[in-house]
Amino acid sequence: MDFKLEKKDINSKARAGTITTAHGEIKTPIFMPVGTAGTVKGVHQHEIKDDIKAQIILGNTYHLYLRPKLDILKSAGGLHKFINWDKPILTDSGGYQVYSLSGRRKIKEEGATFSSHIDGSKHLFTPEYVMDIQRTIGADIIMAFDECTPYPCDYKYAKNSMHMTHRWLKRCCERFDSTEPLYGYDQTLFPIVQGSTYKDLRKQSAEKIASFEREGNAIGGLSVGEPDDEMYEMCEVVTNILPEDKPRYLMGVGTPINLLENIALGIDMFDCVMPTRNARNGMLFTSQGTINIKNKKWENDLSPIDPDGTSYVDSFYSKAYLRHLIISKEILGAQIATIHNLAFYLWLVTEAREQILAGTFYDWKAKMVKQLGQKL
Structure with missing residues (x-):
């Protein structure tokens, strides 16, 4: 993946750029329609491309893992071929879905154990396995496995969770770097900044994530119930630290106003249901x-x-x-x-x-x- 920064606004931190992937270019800032289970609900692929003019769509590791399941995706040659979509795809790691299954999951150092919302079957997501799953799905951009903290969240929990997310990131990178893509084109791994709504934790996490020197970076754990002003404040803390020469992805955001305000803070990529x-x-x-x-x-x-x-x-x-x-x-x-x-x-x-x-x-x-x- 390559990112070219083309223009910066003189009165804000807004930027225009181009991300180049194996499945084409993405002009930023960009919004990614959410196709959780391999479909943007109710919309044909030709409508997404030709009428909506989406340049990239998002799929979800948790949902695609449960159905149609990995063996079917692999036999199809990956998600692109399975859904007949020839433009870029990004996959969330499933961390947010595991977070939303608060009554059905347990999180420990090894990973997250959860019960399927479909049939109650038990599963274990480790950082390594999530990398393997996303290799099989075949998205152009894949996300590190993290824990998304709730809002409100007490400081001690947010701090411990952030450090675990950083340890998980190291394991994600090691697995990603030691494996090869399955379908003949490159994939890119984005780490995720966490730290809830605590400035010092967000700063610490952004610095840690930047130190991994991946090709792009994401901001997670926002748009989970906090006031917009807190979201913007945390976003500004993080964008002041994340490198300018790499795309910044704010996960799960948001309203049209949220998009504009966060573009002004230096965000390049968005998705939201x-x-x-x-x-x-x-x-x-x-x-x-x-x-x-x-x-x-x-x-x-x-x-x-x-x-x-x-x-x-x-x-x-x-x-x-x-x-x-x-x-x-x-x-x-x-x-x-x-x-x-x-x-x-x-x-x-x-x-x-x-x-x-x-x-x-x-x-x-x-x-x-x-x-x-x-x-x-």
Whole structure:
């Protein structure tokens, strides 16, 4: 993997760059649609590529490991071929899913033991095994195995967890560096900064992660319930330390405003289930604010879903029709709303990049944050 930093904003830490992988280029800043189980829910691959204009999607190690299972992925030649996607893929290590299974898992130095949410079967994820799983999945960018701490989290737990994540990272790197890719192209390992919402721990973790000198770095353990101001504060602490010449990935974030504020802090990569999950519940993100399409005010509104939208669904369907579909719980309604939201997120980061390149990002961001906070 290669990262080229192309332009920095003079009034913030926002940057525009290009990540080059075996499956193509990624122009940053970028948002990655979440395809947890090898699918972005309700959206065909050609729509993700051609209409939404995603440059990279995300899969999840925990879910793909449980089904379709590794033997099927290996026989297919990896996840790219299994889902017929020829652009880059990133896989989360499954650490967040293990964290979310708080009643079903035990974490110790060896790794994390958990019960499957599907059939209750017992499994053990060690740092080494998670590297092997992600080799089999075949993503271009893979994540180190870490523990994602809850919020709130007491200082002692956060500190002990952070140190264990660092020890696990060493084991991840050793396993990754001693094994080869399975499908004839290179993979890249990103470490993950932890430390909850404690400045000194975040600083310590960022310094430790940077010392491993991998090709990119991630920030985890945020967007787990903490106030936005704390997220931004921790992000700023970390981006002040992580090297400028490598991409920075903020995991699991977030709202459109979160994206813009964190781009201004020097973040290059994002992923979040929000645009797809909220779409299925009838919330639409637009450049003018958010729309709850289930509100009665849209019942007779035959205007396009979003006259400023970039997706074909925005002009092809009306608000009244989409409201009817969502209220009726028709699958097509969820599909239309999902395509709209993902296309909007990709437009937002692409426009942010253009503003950075043009030297106008700072003023544009201030205007956009005001607009995005409106409820229509």
